Each structure stands twice: as structure tokens, then as C-alpha cells.
Amino acid sequence: MRRFLLITTLLFGVATVASGQTVAVSKMALMTFIGTIEVKAPPAQVWATLTDGAKVQTWYPGWKGATGVKSLATMGASIAYKDEWGNPGKSVVLYAAKDKELRLAHVPDDGSYVCQVKFKLEPKGAGTMVTATDQYSDNLDVPLDRDTAATARASMMKYLAALKAAAEKK
Numbered sequence: 001m002r003r004f005l006l007i008t009t010l011l012f013g014v015a016t017v018a019s020g021q022t023v024a025v026s027k028m029a030l031m032t033f034i035g036t037i038e039v040k041a042p043p044a045q046v047w048a049t050l051t052d053g054a055k056v057q058t059w060y061p062g063w064k065g066a067t068g069v070k071s072l073a074t075m076g077a078s079i080a081y082k083d084e085w086g087n088p089g090k091s092v093v094l095y096a097a098k099d100k101e102l103r104l105a106h107v108p109d110d111g112s113y114v115c116q117v118k119f120k121l122e123p124k125g126a127g128t129m130v131t132a133t134d135q136y137s138d139n140l141d142v143p144l145d146r147d148t149a150a151t152a153r154a155s156m157m158k159y160l161a162a163l164k165a166a167a168e169k170k
Contacts, residue, residue, distance in 0.1 A: 030135065030136070030137050031134075031135070031136045031137075031149055031152065032133065032134065032135050032136075033132075033133070033134040033136070033149075033152055033153055033156050034131065034132070034133050034134075035131070035132045035134075035156045035157065035160050036129060036130065036131045036132075037129075037130050037132075037160045037161070037163070037164050038124060038127055038128070038129055038130075038164075039127055039128045039129075039130055039163070039164045039167045039168060040126070040127045040168050041127060041128060041167045041168050042123070042126070042127070042128060043099040043100070043121045043122075043123055043128045044099050045128075045167055046099075046121055046128045046130060046163075046167045047073075047098060047099045047102075047121060048167075049163060049166050049167040050072070050102050050119055050121075050163070051071055051072040051073040051096070051102065052071060052072075052073075053066075053069035053070045053071055053072070053079075055166060056069065056072060056079065058162070058166040059159060059162040059163040059165070059166040059167075060159055060162070060163075061155070061158070061159060061162075062081035062082060062083050062091070062106070063079055063081055063091070065082075066079050066080060066081065072091075072093050072096075072102070072104070073093075073096055073098065073102075074093065074096055075093055075094065075095060075096055076092065076093060077092070077093045077096075078090050078091060078092045078093070079091050081106065083106070083108060087108040087109065087110060087112065088108065088109050089106060089107050089108035089109050090106075090107060090109075091104050091105065091106045092104065092105050092107075094116070099121060100120070100121055101118065101119065101120050101121065102118070102119045103116065103117070103118045103119075104116070104117050105117075113136065113137055114136075114137050115134060115135070115136045115137075115152075116134070116135045116136075117132060117133070117134050117135075118132070118133045119131070119132050120132075120133075128167075130160065130163065130164075132156060132159075132160055134152060134156055136152050
């Protein structure tokens with residue numbers, strides 16, 4: 001019966017769960033951005049740039065000036081941020097596989113959006129291919145999804161270039 005209700009909810013948007021209870025589905029923009037960049041540094045060096053508390057401030061704009069962060073290399077580690085629009089929030093590590101993959105969720109204090117980012121590191125010769133995947137839900141009052149897409153795409157290009165520059169420093 002529960003499986004039927006879940007399918008009904010997915011197909012039709014509202015289902016009765018029990019007497020007096022309903023489940024509704026609403027549409028929210030969910031965008032996925034995938035960017036890659038080749039870094040002339042081994043995966044361990046890129047990993048250190050992604051996760052070391054002092055180094056994360058050099059490449060991710062929202063983390064500049066963050067204090068008290070020693071490492072983002074373990075699940076549950078977090079860092080406070082201020083995004084490009086001045087919204088304070090928190091980034092939390094959802095998954096960490098040393099030198100291979102880091103997943104984070106960014107959530108502003110006002111709850112206006114949720115962004116999940118996955119960084120996948122793959123050795124490529126003497127360097128590392130970094131693939132970043134942003135999944136971004138936007139519940140902000142913006143005119144069009146394409147405005148959100150343009151902003152998120154520009155932000156990703158900027159932070160990947162900064163990650164590359166920071167990781168390649170000796």
C-alpha cells in the first residue's frame with residue numbers, strides 16, 4: 001500500500017497517507033552543472049587544497065576569511081561561509097574518500113537554496129583531472145532559471161580556476 005501511495009504521489013502530486021494526512025509535491029528548479037579541469041599536481045596535493053582549513057580559503061570564494069576550520073577531510077566537518085550575495089550559511093562534508101572524492105552541501109541560514117557539490121579526483125599522468133558536479137536547487141525569487149544557471153556556471157568556472165592555481169603552487 002505504501003509503495004502505491006508513493007507512486008501515486010510521484011505521478012499526481014498529492015496522496016492521502018493516512019486519515020487526515022496528505023503528501024504534496026511541488027516543483028523547484030534543480031540544476032546540475034559539471035565542470036572539469038586538469039591540475040598539474042598529484043591527487044594528494046589537490047586533496048590537500050580541497051580539504052586543508054587554511055588552503056580552502058585560497059580557492060573557494062565563500063570560505064575566504066573563515067576561521068576555526070582545521071580540515072574538511074572527514075564526514076560531518078563543516079565551515080561557515082558567506083556566499084556571493086552576502087548570505088551567511090554552512091558547508092558540511094557529506095562524504096570524503098581521501099585523494100578520490102569529496103562531497104559537500106552548502107545551505108544558507110535563510111534556507112533559500114541548497115547546493116550539493118561533488119569533487120572527483122582522477123590521476124592523469126603526473127597530474128589530476130578534477131570533475132566538479134554542482135546540484136543546485138533554487139527557491140529564490142529570480143526571473144528565470146537561466147539567470148540562476150548563468151550565475152552558478154560563472155561561479156563554478158571561477159572556483160575551479162582558483163582551485164587549479166592554488167593546488168599547483170608548490
